[in-house]
Amino acid sequence: MPKALSQDQIDQYQREGYLYPIQIVTPDEAATCRQRLEAIEEAMGGQFNGIQRTKFYLRYHWAYELATTPTMLDAVEDLIGPDILLYHNTSWLKRAGDQAYVSWHQDNNYIGVEPCEMLSFWIALTPSTLENGCMQVLPGTHRGGQLPTGVPDLNNKNMLPSGLVAEHDLSKTRPIAMELAPGEASIHHAYTVHGSQANLSNQRRMGVTFMYFPTHVVQKGKRRTSAMLVRGEDRYGHFDAEFPPAGDDDPDTIARQECSATLHRAKEEELGKKTVARFDTN
C-alpha cells in the first residue's frame, strides 16, 4: 500500500522516469523558504553560490526540514523503499530575463551510484513555467541507462559547472516541460535526461533539489562520501553518516557541511568532472 502516491503515479515513474506535480508544502511555506534563501544571499552579497550551495541541508535548518518533509519522504519511500539516504541538494536560480540554461544531462553521471536507484525532487519556490525556464525531461530516457557524454558545453550561461551534455537523439523524444506552482515538486529518475531553457519572464525563477537513494546502493570509485539517513535504517554503511544541522551559524555545523560538500566534489572529480568549481564566485 503506497503512502503518498497512487499506483498510477508509481507506474508512471517507472515507465516514464518522471512524475509531477506533487504538492510538498503550501505556497506560504514555499514563500518562507524563498525568504530564507534570499536572506542567505543578502548575507553573502550575491546569488547563492559556491561550495555553500552544495548539500546545504547540512547547514540550514529550514533546508533540512524541507528535505525531510513527511509527504516528500512518503513519496520517496513509495518509489525506492523504506531505507532512505539523502545524498545531495542544491538550488536552481534564474534571474528575471536570465539567459542561464541547463544542458541536457543525467544526474547520476558524476554521482555514480550503482544500481542507479537515485531520484531527484525539484521543489518550486516560485512558479516554474515554460516561459521562465522550468525543467524539461525526456520521457523514458531513464531506461537507456548511462548515456555517453559529448564535448562539455562550458558556455558561462550553462548552469552546470561540468557543462555535461548527454548524447541523445532529441528528434525521437518530445520534451515534457514540468510546470510547477510554488510548493509543488517534480520527481525524476537519476538516468532521466533533463535540462532547461532561459528565463524569458520578468520574475525570478527559484527551485531547490534534493536527491535520495536507498541505503543498499554503492558508489563508483574509491573515495568515500557521506549521506544522511532520513528514514528507516542503514544496514550497509556504504556512506559516512551525516547529521542534521545544529544551527545555521554553529561552527561545527559549518565545518561539517564544508567537509561533506568537499568529499562530494572530490567524488565528482574522481568520476571525471573537471570544472567542479567553475561557478564558485559570483
Add this chain to the structure above:
Amino acid sequence: MPKALSTEQIEQYHRDGYISPVRVVSEGDATLFRRQMEEAEAVGDLRGIGQTKFYLRFPWVHEMATHPALLDAVEDLIGPNIMLYHNTVWFKEGGDGAYVSFHQDNTYFGHDPCEVLTAWMAITPATIESGCMQFLPGTQKLGQLDLKEPDIHGSNMLSSGQNVDLDTATIEPFPVELQPGECSIHHAFLVHGSLPNNAPDRRMGITFIYHPPQLGQLGNCRTSALLVRGEDPYGNFDHEQAPNAHDMIGNIARHETAVLAYREKVREMGNITVARLD
C-alpha cells in the same frame, strides 16, 4: 617498576636520547596497517594537511597511537599522564632521493620544558639501505640549537628545511634499523636526519609525538592535544576528541581544526614554509 622497558633502556634514553628497537605490533599487524595506510594514500587522504595529526581522523591510526605496548614504553619515560600531540608519515620511494636534514623535533613545537618524545614506527623495514633515521647520540643534552640557513631545496622532506647549527661530522651517527612493527623512541631535542632510500621497496614509517600535560608551549597560539592516558589537571592544551567510527565527517572537521591550530603554532615558531610540500 617500569611497565615495558628495562632499567638499561631507560638509562640509555636519558644518556643517549633514544632507545631502539621496541616491538609494538607483530609484522603481520604492521602489514595490515600498511594496507590501510596505502588505501588512505590512494584516495588522496594523506596529502597536504591530511598527513598531519591524522590520528584524529582515522580510528585505526588512533588505535595504533594508543597501543598499550607503545604507551607503556612512553609511560616509563615521561610518566603516567600522556598527551599525544602530533603524528605524520615518512614515506620514501626507492630511488626518489628524498632525505631529511639534521634537525630537532621540538624546534617548531616549542614545548617547554622539552619533555617530549617521538616514537617512529616502521611499517616496512627501515635499513641503512632504505634510508633509515640516523640519530646523533647524546645531542639532546645540547638543548635547543641555533639554526643554519634552511635547506628547502630539492628533496628535503622537512617542510621547514630545518638545518641545525652543529658540526654533525664530529659525532658518530646511530642508524636506526627497524623491522615492521618495531619502533624507536627519541627525545625531541635529539638531533637526527636520514639519507635517501636506495632499496627497491618503499620505506614507510609513521611517527607519534607524546608529552606530559604539565608542560607549556612557547609563543601565544593555543594548540590542542589528545589525552591518551592518565589525567590532565593543567589544561595547557585544548583537549582533542578521539576519532569516532560512527562520525567520519565529524572526525574530518575536528582534524582540520586541530591541524590549523598546529600549523599556526609552527608558523609562530618560525616555520613559515609549513605548507611547502602540500
